[in-house]
Amino acid sequence: MEIKPAPTFLKKKFISLLLPGTMEMVVVTSLLISDSIIAGIVLGEDAVAAISLVAPAYSAASFFAGLISIGIPILYAKAMGEFDQKAAAHWFSLGFTAAIMTGGILFALLLTFGDRYLLFYEPEQTVFLLAKPYLFWYSCAILLSPLNMLMTEMVLTDGDESISFAANIAQMAGNLVLSIGLAPFWGIAGIGFASFAGTAISLAISCIHFFRPSSSFKPGIYFSFRGLASASKYSAIDASSYLFIGIFTVVINRFIVSTFGAEMLILVAIILFVKEFQLVFDGIGEAITPLVNIYLGEETYGGVKKCYALAQKTAILEALLMIVLFALLAPFIIRIYGVTDSLAARYATNGIRIMALGFVPISMLYLLSSYYLLIDRIMLGVAICGMRDALVAIPVCIICGKLFGLYGLFFGAALSPLVAYIVTMLYVRLRYGKANWPLLLKEKAASTRIAFYEFTVTPENVIATQKQVEVFLAAAGIRKKIIFRCKHLIEDLYMLIYEKNGSGKQLISAECTVILRDNAVQIITKDDGVLFNLADEDANAVSCLAFVVSGYMDALKGNKKYLTTMSYNRNTFMVTG
Amino acid sequence: MELTSTVSDGKQTIALSGELNTLTSPELSAVIGAQIDKITALVLDFTDCDYVSSAGIRVLLSTFKTLKQKKASMKLINVGENFKDVLESTCLDSVFDIEWK
Numbered sequence: 001m002e003i004k005p006a007p008t009f010l011k012k013k014f015i016s017l018l019l020p021g022t023m024e025m026v027v028v029t030s031l032l033i034s035d036s037i038i039a040g041i042v043l044g045e046d047a048v049a050a051i052s053l054v055a056p057a058y059s060a061a062s063f064f065a066g067l068i069s070i071g072i073p074i075l076y077a078k079a080m081g082e083f084d085q086k087a088a089a090h091w092f093s094l095g096f097t098a099a100i101m102t103g104g105i106l107f108a109l110l111l112t113f114g115d116r117y118l119l120f121y122e123p124e125q126t127v128f129l130l131a132k133p134y135l136f137w138y139s140c141a142i143l144l145s146p147l148n149m150l151m152t153e154m155v156l157t158d159g160d161e162s163i164s165f166a167a168n169i170a171q172m173a174g175n176l177v178l179s180i181g182l183a184p185f186w187g188i189a190g191i192g193f194a195s196f197a198g199t200a201i202s203l204a205i206s207c208i209h210f211f212r213p214s215s216s217f218k219p220g221i222y223f224s225f226r227g228l229a230s231a232s233k234y235s236a237i238d239a240s241s242y243l244f245i246g247i248f249t250v251v252i253n254r255f256i257v258s259t260f261g262a263e264m265l266i267l268v269a270i271i272l273f274v275k276e277f278q279l280v281f282d283g284i285g286e287a288i289t290p291l292v293n294i295y296l297g298e299e300t301y302g303g304v305k306k307c308y309a310l311a312q313k314t315a316i317l318e319a320l321l322m323i324v325l326f327a328l329l330a331p332f333i334i335r336i337y338g339v340t341d342s343l344a345a346r347y348a349t350n351g352i353r354i355m356a357l358g359f360v361p362i363s364m365l366y367l368l369s370s371y372y373l374l375i376d377r378i379m380l381g382v383a384i385c386g387m388r389d390a391l392v393a394i395p396v397c398i399i400c401g402k403l404f405g406l407y408g409l410f411f412g413a414a415l416s417p418l419v420a421y422i423v424t425m426l427y428v429r430l431r432y433g434k435a436n437w438p439l440l441l442k443e444k445a446a447s448t449r450i451a452f453y454e455f456t457v458t459p460e461n462v463i464a465t466q467k468q469v470e471v472f473l474a475a476a477g478i479r480k481k482i483i484f485r486c487k488h489l490i491e492d493l494y495m496l497i498y499e500k501n502g503s504g505k506q507l508i509s510a511e512c513t514v515i516l517r518d519n520a521v522q523i524i525t526k527d528d529g530v531l532f533n534l535a536d537e538d539a540n541a542v543s544c545l546a547f548v549v550s551g552y553m554d555a556l557k558g559n560k561k562y563l564t565t566m567s568y569n570r571n572t573f574m575v576t577g
Numbered sequence: 578m579e580l581t582s583t584v585s586d587g588k589q590t591i592a593l594s595g596e597l598n599t600l601t602s603p604e605l606s607a608v609i610g611a612q613i614d615k616i617t618a619l620v621l622d623f624t625d626c627d628y629v630s631s632a633g634i635r636v637l638l639s640t641f642k643t644l645k646q647k648k649a650s651m652k653l654i655n656v657g658e659n660f661k662d663v664l665e666s667t668c669l670d671s672v673f674d675i676e677w678k
């Protein structure tokens with residue numbers, strides 16, 4: 001009997017996470033750029049210069065917020081994957097407390113030393129006077145920013161894609177609409193206030209998740225330096241990425257001026273724009289983060305592998321789409337940057353199109369670095385960032401630029417990610433061996449003791465899955481009594497899910513993981529149907545099926561757990577015999 | 578699932594072979610349903626069937642209820658270890674008349 005193909009649980013969840021994940025990256029990259037663009041259009045050059053003065057403070061705040069908002073959701077999801085709700089609650093409380101503290105400290109520092117910080121740059125008086133009100137409102141935004149970043153990430157980790165998406169949209173749209181509306185009347189203070197209001201609205205929307213029935217959050221106050229240190233190591237890749245892009249900018253800046261003349265300096269801004277835009281590809285990594293973490297916590301390596309394969313396909317598709325978009329929008333982009341010189345404009349337009357050709361390997365590299373972060377190969381992820389943004393990018397760009405001129409430079413920028421990808425793949429294969437390449441899961445060793453099935457819940461598919469589990473357990477030499485108990489659990493649990501969801505009226509996707517433990521078999525079930533605790537022996541037995549399952553649950557005693565994870569049902573059962 | 582049904586003197590005996598699960602229990606239900614009005618005793622032989630899921634139990638319970646109403650008997654014979662495990666965990670071992678293997 002074959003399991004009928006259908007939209008899998010994993011695919012449905014991944015697709016639903018992709019849009020908010022990508023949106024989050026769009027918001028990150030667009031916030032400051034949009035302030036500068038609106039200031040430039042409505043208020044003039046001095047306002048843009050004033051915003052540029054505040055930009056490093058924003059970057060510093062983002063860095064500190066990232067120490068919390070990147071690591072905490074990863075550790076939270078891993079704890080949930082291990083069905084350790086207590087540890088998950090600790091991580092959430094730590095993130096919550098640290099985000100409030102960080103926001104408060106940064107706000108106090110900027111209020112106290114804001115003027116001295118601005119004067120450090122020795123700005124003109126008019127620029128300084130414009131920067132002051134902007135910095136004040138930006139400090140207010142920074143007060144909320146760490147908590148807001150943490151909450152949008154955590155809400156996505158908890159599977160509430162709609163709230164996460166709404167929060168990101170509200171932040172971006174709120175900032176844009178209010179900036180445009182307030183700037184003509186309130187000047188630069190209006191643009192600053194819009195940033196604060198956008199952040200506040202976004203945070204308020206994220207907090208709605210606390211009241212959702214599917215929410216697994218248990219807010220509390222808890223702090224530990226050791227815990228914070230564990231969480232902050234996950235921000236190493238993002239932090240290093242900014243550093244490597246900075247090195248790339250400095251070197252390419254100098255190379256362009258010395259080789260092609262200062263009149264081509266505008267091309268650095270264009271190259272930088274394309275490089276910063278590439279952060280959007282990190283949205284795919286954002287989307288797989290909660291899913292992969294749960295699978296890793298459970299040791300469901302089959303799920304991790306399928307998730308990565310799906311993400312890889314998406315990365316290629318998204319990159320191809322972006323290549324087409326950039327080819328079409330290149331003239332519009334250079335107009336925004338105010339490139340008026342016809343020669344520079346021609347180089348910039350064609351340059352954007354050439355650089356876009358490197359999007360496929362770039363997208364794959366972003367995915368790979370996100371993935372290595374999730375499996376705790378942080379240095380490998382940092383090395384990929386280094387190669388992608390500087391170590392390979394700089395020499396390839398310079399060599400191609402020297403050989404073929406300005407177009408060669410752009411071609412080098414497109415070629416370097418491909419070189420970096422090939423070098424990475426070769427290194428991982430040589431260093432860790434063919435069996436582990438490229439996901440480093442030791443899956444081969446695990447495949448004899450872990451089986452993973454995905455199916456749509458229908459009577460035929462449930463029985464087909466049950467038969468496959470029977471074959472797997474028998475091949476592993478598991479005792480017949482345990483095999484029979486596993487078969488009963490699988491058939492009756494999934495049929496109860498089928499019954500609870502209208503007996504076929506609603507298409508329910510499910511997964512089943514079977515793990516061989518010492519003297520026991522662990523079964524993990526997942527389904528995206530109505531939230532229902534299968535492991536509850538006191539559940540109202542309204543049908544014969546529910547009555548029988550309740551009997552099983554009673555017999556299993558402590559060997560079962562239910563945990564709503566990412567807004568879906570997840571149960572684990574330890575079958576002995 | 579194979580079902581061998583014999584009827585003599587108002588007593589129906591059904592020998593089950595294979596697994597009584599979600600997909601196969603309607604077959605048993607149909608075989609029982611065809612004779613239930615005519616019989617006074619039903620014997621279900623589980624010699625070659627040790628896997629009975631909740632779908633099978635539902636058929637057994639509804640048959641038991643119907644037969645009890647018309648004062649007919651029902652007996653499960655040659656019930657093996659695994660089916661016994663299920664019956665005990667659901668406390669149905671005290672409901673049915675059972676002859677263990």
